[in-house]
Amino acid sequence: MMTRAGEDLASPDHACAVPSSDEQLWEMSAEFVGAGLSAREQVTYFDDGTVEAVLERLDDNRVPVADSLQTGQLTVVAAEHTRAALRSPLEAVRETVLDLIDSSIESGWTGFRMTGQFSYGLRRAGGIGLPEYDAALADVLRGRPARLLCFFDRRHYPDEAIGLMRSLHDKEIEAPAIYDDNLLRITSIGPAALRLAGEVDHSNRPRIRRLLETTLDQAQRSHDAPTDITLDLSSLRFLDVAGAVSLVHTAEEFPSTHRLVLTGVRQRVLRVLDRCGAPFAAQLTVEPRPEPREQSRGGAMP
């Protein structure tokens, strides 16, 4: 059964997702974690090499990550502990998760949710398979104010395992993209509004222009569509010169009734746009990212 309803997308009780790109994994993880934080739930992320990108995405989404980590509302389980948990006997895992849920409720949070990178379980180091772990967790969650989203991304899981795990989950969450080439992911975030995540270069830059033309076409045909075509660039980590020139030219060719609005623009992308004449394009509005990104995560780029 596929779940697509808005509410459940962000807050399933126990569901799986099969992201086909890293960018999609980060997007869906951040969505799930962010929804928990804003619902006053306590969230635990079991890391195994993915947390930095997920936290960066949460930051892109303007989720107060640092605060959540400080108050303990968001906890990151380090990779070694995630792996240790996946080697533990089922009974111990059940105990641990039960403790986590109980202590969340005792601390006054409205619920508990967990997700992360569990692919280490594929190694069956403890002689127990992922299906058994999954069943044990599902059993603990049942009837409790707790949610679990299991990711089986194609980079970490072979097709066979994905097929099996899919069949064991009642619900699968999907996050459709307009375009995703593993370097750049484009999603629709509203009428005449798109979000770009990743990097724009020679290999995918023509897509943007075509997509903008289509979006403008649709906006012009529809009476109630906004006259601003919005590109959310919060998660755009690189834009090459020809890409920036293309955005500037596209805006200049817009009919006078429409504008191209770039939001959440990072400093790095902003500098390229400035060098390519963006400040001179009348129908282009560039809104920089509100504040500089915190350096607490070592400032590392994924």
Added chain:
Amino acid sequence: MKIETTRSAQSVRLQHAVGFYRSDTDLLAQLVPLVTAGLERGQPVAVALRPGTEEALYDVLGSPAGLILLTQPDGRDSSSGQTVAARRARELRELSTATGGGPVTVLSEHTSRLDGLDGGFWTELDAAVNIALAELPITLTCLFPELPLHPEILDGARRNHPLLLVGGELRHNPEHRCPRDVLREWPTPTPVLLGPPDRRLSFGAWQLYEVRAAVEQAVLTAGYERPRAEDIVLAVNEVATNAVEHGATAAELCLWTGSDGFVCEVHDGGTLGDPLPGLRAPHPSEPRGRGVWIARQLCDSLHVWADRSGTHVRMRAGR
């Protein structure tokens, strides 16, 4: 770093002349009236002269307001004529802008210090100057000795300058050739070979992100500040994009991070349409050609050369 965006139409405004002198006395006798005339017109006069000539000029004129000394090529990147031309264009563009876009008189003198092996530096410099300064309102007079050590210097000078300074007057030079023709006859020199690179990477049009990742890692590891590192990644990306844009074959990136700062080379098997890309400020309506221009602005040096194996670019970017 300040990046200028020029939005004016591109027409040649540069007046580029060559004069020849017999002796230092003759040189000064030709220079003084040119400086004085420029100053009397109320224009800034910028000079790039040997220290001795500079001193002699000051002895004659005192220290007149409006006389400006240009940065002289020095050190690591002084053998690349195109790099020196790009820097001079930046300097003169700023000078012209500072005086409301008005005309500037520029005087430059040959110095054997920059001759290199065969004096080819001067031929490359003046060909590159014709491109890089084309749209600036500048009258540039280059003075060469009648008998330099390398005769090629004179051959190049006669081809590169559309105007001749004779008896204090500017005349049409019938021997003048466009930069493309000059560079066909005297190709841009291959720079001195570097040692084995710290990293070598083969890439195609779909692996540009690997190029960016390699460069970013190298400069961050070398302790560059993040914004500077990001600009260098952009510069290399643009050159690397050019290398794979047309060619079907893979290109190669080599990088070094030693005491000279970050140095990298991009090699591809293609041929150059434009022998000196990225020297002319791109016109906004032109979608192409901006990448290498921006790369030149961001790097301390960017030297393009070609040989039988293809096209090569060396970039150096300090902190």
